[in-house]
Amino acid sequence: MTREDIEALRIPLIALGATLLVAIAVVYVSGNVLENAERQLGQRETQLREARLRIQNAGEEKEMISQYLGSYRELGRAGFVGDEQRINWLDSLRVANEQARIFGVEYDIGAQKPYVYAAEFNLGQLLLQESLMHLRFRLLHEEDLPRFFDALAGYGGGFFTIDQCTLRRLRSVEDKAAHLQANLNAECDVRWLTVKPAGPAEKKG
DSSP, X not given: OOHHHHHHHXXXXXXXXXXXXXXXXXXXXXXXXXXXXXXXXXXXXXXXXXXXXXXXXXXXXXXXXXXXXXXXXXXXXXXSBSSOOHXXXXXXXXXXXXXXXXXXXXXXXXXXXXXXTGGGGOOTTEEEEEXXXXXXXXXXXXXXXXXXXXXXXXXXXXXXEEEEEEEEEOSOTTOTTGGGSOOEEEEEEEXXXXXXXXXXXXXXX
16 A cells, blocks of 8 residues: 555545544433433333322322211311310210219319320321319219219210229218218219320420
């Protein structure tokens, strides 16, 4: 190959080299573009799955709300859901006293606080609270005690649990006037219960 031949091939070789460089650059860029496209496609697929899951969850939540909304409202009317309703509790005591025909009720109500056994129910974002009420009343005989609490529960003034009760006899069973007067003194501790969504402070705690 002569010098003239080499000179004649110089321009084609330069063009070939430039073409190879361009081709390499195109392949590199294309690889990055393809990788970015695949990454974006994966992100879009993930977003689509999450959107579908949200729609599905929203549908399930809507169905659950529709299923339990009536019961939730009923519990609210019964005084279990929402803020404590102490006026209703006192009305319940008055009505139970009249229906059970006992000799009046005295009471003390403590401050509201978290229910002592709330952790056993796993209520999630719901806050179960209690207000302890100490009751003092007199009875004609032992059967008046369950009659009183049946009337208290039947009034619908709220939900409660009986913590403990003690009975003490006031007079001898031989007292001829005993059938006209109170024979037993009762003292009971009752826990009035309410449930409501936990506030920011309770959720953080």
